[in-house]
Amino acid sequence: xxxxxxxxxxxxxxxxxxxxxxxxxxxxxxxxxxxxxxxxxxxxxxxxxxxxxxxxxxxxxxxxxxxxxxxxxxxxxxxxxxxxxxxxxxxxxxxxxxxxxxxxxxxxxxxxxxxxxxxxxxxxxxxxxxxxxxxxxxxxxxxxxxxxxxxxxxxxxxxxxxxxxxxxxxxxxxxxxxxxxxxxxxxxxxxxxxxxxxxxxxxxxxxxxxxxxxxxxxxxxxxxxxxxxxxxxxxxxxxxxxxxxxxxxxxxxxxxxxxxxxxxxxxxxxxxxxxxxxxxxxxxxxxxxxxxxxxxxxxxxxxxxxxxxxxxxxxxxxxxxxxxxxxxxxxxxxxxxxxxxxxxxxxxxxxxxxxxxxxxxxx
Numbered sequence: 001x002x003x004x005x006x007x008x009x010x011x012x013x014x015x016x017x018x019x020x021x022x023x024x025x026x027x028x029x030x031x032x033x034x035x036x037x038x039x040x041x042x043x044x045x046x047x048x049x050x051x052x053x054x055x056x057x058x059x060x061x062x063x064x065x066x067x068x069x070x071x072x073x074x075x076x077x078x079x080x081x082x083x084x085x086x087x088x089x090x091x092x093x094x095x096x097x098x099x100x101x102x103x104x105x106x107x108x109x110x111x112x113x114x115x116x117x118x119x120x121x122x123x124x125x126x127x128x129x130x131x132x133x134x135x136x137x138x139x140x141x142x143x144x145x146x147x148x149x150x151x152x153x154x155x156x157x158x159x160x161x162x163x164x165x166x167x168x169x170x171x172x173x174x175x176x177x178x179x180x181x182x183x184x185x186x187x188x189x190x191x192x193x194x195x196x197x198x199x200x201x202x203x204x205x206x207x208x209x210x211x212x213x214x215x216x217x218x219x220x221x222x223x224x225x226x227x228x229x230x231x232x233x234x235x236x237x238x239x240x241x242x243x244x245x246x247x248x249x250x251x252x253x254x255x256x257x258x259x260x261x262x263x264x265x266x267x268x269x270x271x272x273x274x275x276x277x278x279x280x281x282x283x284x285x286x287x288x289x290x291x292x293x294x295x296x297x298x299x300x301x302x303x304x305x306x307x308x309x310x311x312x313x314x315x316x317x318x319x320x321x322x323x324x325x326x327x328x329x330x331x332x333x334x335x336x337x338x339x340x341x342x343x344x345x346x347x348x349x350x351x352x353x354x355x356x357x358x359x360x361x362x363x
Contacts (some may be wrong), residue, residue: 009180023270026277030068030326031266033280034319040291041318044300045311046225052311054217058230061212061251062258064129065181069259071133078140082346088137090342091281096123096130098337099285103127106289110296121169126288136182143183153183154252157230163246164233177230180252181259190237196264206259212258227251265306279326282338284342286325327350 039059045052078084103119103125125130143149160166160176195201216223226237227247234244294300306312324330331338 006037021278023274024266024268024278025070025074026274027239027268027271028066028263028266029277029280030273032063032066032070033283033326034322035059036067036284037287037291037322038315039063040287040320041294041314042311044295045306045314049306049311050217050220051308053220054213057216057220057223058213058258059226059227060225061216062255062262064178065255066262067129068132068136068178068181069185069188071128072136072182073188074076074185075140075182076144076186077227078137080141086342086346088134092098092130092134092137095281095285095338095341096120096127096134098131100124100127103288103292106292108293110293123171125292126284129284131170132175132178132182135170136179140186143186149183150180150187153180154179154249157252158244158248159233161230161248162241164235164241166233171231174230177248192267196260197268201264205264208257209261212254212261221331250292273323275328276323276326277327282331282334283322283325285338286334287322290321323345342359 012242024131039056042052042059046056061071078088097120101118104116106357107124108114108116119286143153146152156176157180160173166172196205224237228251233241234247235241239247305314
């Protein structure tokens with residue numbers, strides 16, 4: 001299987017031709033970002049619709065774990081080499097600074113709240129994932145050096161779930177809560193994905209997916225989706241701290257199982273949406289403005305939207321919008337802030353031949 005790093009990390013650099021992109025992973029990234037945006041669009045529909053709540057719970061059980069796992073898979077080669085550190089800065093740090101500021105200014109304008117604080121330590125809405133990606137990728141050499149990194153990462157997630165005083169700075173709860181999925185991605189190899197592409201694996205995945213949807217429909221009236229956010233400790237859900245010792249591994253296994261089911265049904269060949277997989281970071285960063293606009297200006301205040309046809313319309317609109325945001329023209333407009341090259345900010349590595357001092361000439 002041929003591999004390439006995902007487009008969100010950095011803009012392509014000049015040099016020798018790169019390996020051809022694997023359409024399977026571009027398809028997976030596109031489909032994941034569609035699920036992310038649909039999940040955000042479904043949230044207002046969950047108040048009063050059992051079907052929408054079931055779909056919401058099913059998707060939220062695995063869509064961000066799948067995002068983290070794929071990110072980990074494409075971070076396996078990360079080290080502290082200058083080139084990779086540069087891509088980390090240009091592809092993660094700079095977009096975070098730009099969009100965290102943009103979202104804050106957007107909130108001030110939309111809510112007529114000019115005093116709303118700008119805090120780079122408190123990621124707003126979707127921006128937590130860039131903080132997590134920065135921390136995860138920066139610690140990749142450590143995880144690759146450990147003999148059993150997944151249990152260690154899961155231990156950190158359990159500690160975060162059991163620690164009500166961990167605090168919200170840099171979305172640390174979420175960084176640690178989704179960390180095990182990133183580390184699993186670091187340990188995966190091409191043959192692991194090949195095992196999911198068999199007919200038998202797909203039939204099993206379909207059965208598991210349908211079963212999970214049925215369970216989600218059953219628990220929809222009383223289950224709190226906050227368990228799936230990893231936004232805080234389990235005490236925020238009204239459970240004692242020790243409950244995190246049980247719920248975190250259980251949710252980890254559930255998310256891993258559903259992620260495998262999702263990946264089993266990802267098309268392996270090129271489709272009409274394959275090229276959009278290279279622009280998923282654009283869809284992720286930009287869709288938040290539309291989602292928040294729908295909340296600020298009450299776009300859901302129409303009873304028709306809570307009918308079956310209305311819910312399908314919301315779903316189709318969300319999928320269509322994120323598809324548009326991943327296209328080439330949109331990427332061309334926002335490339336300077338999502339994938340800046342910033343050659344001016346980094347030293348150029350050049351190989352120079354040391355100059356030997358000449359012996360003084362005889363006079």
